[in-house]
Amino acid sequence: MTLTVREALLAFRRAPLLSALSITTIAFALFVVGLFGLVALNLRRALMGVEERVEIVVYLMRGTPVEVATMAISDIQAFPEVAEVRYVTEDEALERARRELVEFQGLLGDLQVNPLPASLEISLKPGFRDTEHVRQVAERLQGFRFAEDIRYGRDWLEKLDRLRDIAGIVGLAIGAAFAVASIIIIGTTIRMGVLHRSREIAIMRLVGATDGFIRRPFLLEGALKGAAGGALAVALNYAAYVTVDRLVFDSVFYEPPQALLIVLFGTALGFAASAVSVRRHLKRI
Amino acid sequence: MIRFTNVFKAYSRNVLALRDVSFHIAKGEFVFLTGHSGAGKSTALKLIYAEEFPTSGEVRVSGYVTSQLKRSEIPRLRRRLGIVFQDFRLLEDRTAEENVAFALEVTGARRSTIGPKVMRVLAQVGLAAKALAYPRELSGGEQQRVAIARALVNDPLVLLADEPTGNLDERAARGVFQLLRDINASGTAVIMATHNLELVRQTPYRVIELQEGAVVYDSAVDEPGKGAVLP
Structure with missing residues (x-):
């Protein structure tokens, strides 16, 4: 040696x-x-x-009780694909709009009634951020009766x-x-x-x-x-x-x-x- | 110890390097292999150290039938042989001592035994004082002595020398030849391929002469009991 x-x-x-x-x-x-x-x-x-910004937003029907939303959050959190669920109340949505949409500040400031719905913002775990997984999760979310609309930017996701x-x-x-x-x-x-x-x-x-x-x-x-x-x-x-x-x-x-x-x-x-x-x-x- | 039986060797289909060569060389013998360039001397030696193998016939060396040797067995055969060439084949970037030691190291010899053995053979060839010289610092005769020391260091049964004096002036050639004779006198067989007939004539050793690959004269067969007298 x-x-x-x-x-x-x-x-x-x-x-x-x-x-x-x-x-x-x-x-x-x-x-x-x-x-x-x-x-x-x-x-x-x-x-x-870029992927980290992949997010599913579930807009809730007006009048959905907070308790129902909270229960749904823990259900959704249990999905294997889901990383985090954030509950955005109607007030928070308006607050955010006022902050982010500066050009409409006058209009938003004069509102007597809040037109914005509450929503759940769902981010996914790495590895589940492609069109197919996002679509599957979105389909499952449609099963919730309080879900009025579900958005996830399909075109953008397909390009990605x-x-x-x-x-x-x-x-x-x-x-x-x-x-x-x-x-x-x-x-x-x-x-x-x-x-x-x-x-x-x-x-x-x-x-x-x-x-x-x-x-x-x-x-x-x-x-x-x-x-x-x-x-x-x-x-x-x-x-x-x-x-x-x-x-x-x-x-x-x-x-x-x-x-x-x-x-x-x-x-x-x-x-x-x-x-x-x-x-x-x-x-x- | 070395026996050629009806050996044919062809390098290509039409060129026969050896044709029907048979001879036997006993332990301790000194044999000249003579003949012109291309007569088959080097081929005969290569068959002995298993660099080449007979196309037909059998070459037996120290109990081994060379054509039956596995590749892994060839080194074992070669360690029983000492081989010396016209061009010395020393490693230029190693000293005389390292060149000789190398032949022992490849056999896995113990380190403590290598030094004394190397010095003993270097002294035997008269080069103890130049142990630390590199080949380029030595004369042709001295380089050939280093090569002979390397061939001797494993105590071979037979020393194969392919034109060992071919590159040397007359004085150096005589010195190297005398060294080979001394080695033979101490019991090692020597087979020396040469076309230096002057050397051959001066000594009483056996001569095998090759011509176009065939043995045309073997003093042991043709003139048993007599010394080497060329026809």
Whole structure:
């Protein structure tokens, strides 16, 4: 084991330029993947911000007793899709209208009778904020006799759904393309390293080294290069994030486990690419 | 110890590198494999260290039938052999000592035993003082001695030398050859492929001559009891 570690580390010392080149190449390949991930992450966050505003409003029939409304609230609260139910009384509705509809202030101020109905404002849990779930909840709400009207902005919701679908498909396609490109680039880079040492591999075999013995330092070296490239990619991504966050718009960076995933992805790729290259190479000699 | 029985080796359909080669080399023997370039000397050696396998016939080395060896068994065979080449095949970025130690490390030898063994063989080839030199700092003859030390360090049954003096000037060549003779004198069999007939004529060792892949002369068969006298 110590021999494997020593040989792997020696490889960095013996060919520092090639090692640095490999790590940089891996870093840039993963940087692009990571950058795309950041864009996707921030897009999703923006979409979630919009989604949070998805709400169903149930307008109550005039004269619905508060006790009935209160009982309904606890019923609705028990729906698995429902996050929160707010009861807006007629007075509160008027108060809000006065506050929010400044241009009608004169008109609203002169009212003798409050024309606005009381309502229940229902927000949904994440994952239930698409057209289908909203429609299902709305249908169930129609069963309440006091419900005069139910509104939830169907057109707007359908547009949001489409946007979400397109973002998902495009994201997956581009993400996969970037990932495949990085796999090819990293594979080629590692292969260069193996070919660089083909003479050494041939000599190892001549003196009676087993394939496993020859392979192990290469696997470790590949994994280390991948990990170093991954770490560098995260650092580059962070620099890109800080720049955009300061100069362009407010954005978010990966959570630590997500950043770790990039490093692990690099490590796994480096390891796998080494395994394939060395196996192919050993087969030929 | 090494037995070729009706060995044919074809690299492609029309090119036969060896044709119907049969011979037996006993423990402790010194044998020259001679012949022109392309006569099949290197192929014969490659068949011994299982780099190549016979197209037909059988090659038996130290009890192993090479064509029946699993890939994982080849290293075990090679550890019983020492192999030396014309171009030395040293690792340029390791010192003489590290090059020799490497052959022990790959066998999983214990660390504490490696150092003394390496120094012993380096002393045997006369290079103890240059243990820390890199190949580029050594002359051709010295590099070949390092290669021989590496081949010896696992106490091989047989030393295979493919044109070991081919890249050396006459003085260095004589030195390396003398070293091989000394090694043989201590009990290790040596098979040396060469086209240096001068060397061959000066010594009483067995000669197997190949021509276009076939054995045309084997002093042990054709002139038993006699020294190496080329026809």
